[in-house]
Amino acid sequence: MTPRTILTFALVLELTAVTISDHPASGVATLLLTLLAAGYAWSCWAFPFRPCPSCKGSGRHVSSGLFRGVQLCKRCKATGLKLRRGRAIYNALHRHRTRTRRNR
Known part of the structure; x- marks a missing residue:
């Protein structure tokens, strides 16, 4: 020092x-x-996913049309889960750190 x-x-x-x-x-x-x-930070580590706001976690929703068919959710790709923002930020920082480090 x-x-x-x-x-x-x-x-x-x-x-x-x-x-x-x-x-x-x-x-x-x-x-x-x-x-x-x-x-x-702990909750993002322990529970990285949240329910999809579009389908409310079901993975599908009823369309608004004449026949009102059931469609798969496009926002979560029918999983019913979305990555939390805190976890997405952590993942981006982790990717940046691992890709910019020198080989030692």
Whole structure:
């Protein structure tokens, strides 16, 4: 570590300590936001799919026409599931990271 890096870390710690001690509600808000983000990340890992909003998870829907036939859902390709946005973002970041790394 260079002296500049150590100085930067010390400054960040000092500013953080001053900010949290001056405003205790900001520390609680930071903790709650961190817990909320961690909970959403865990739920995206544990349950990567959500019900399709078009067919409501059934994979098919009744068409609106004269004969009202049952059609397969085009939005989810008849699976009834859609990938959650958080999981899609994670997958994109993971693909980017693995494709741009150098071979070591």
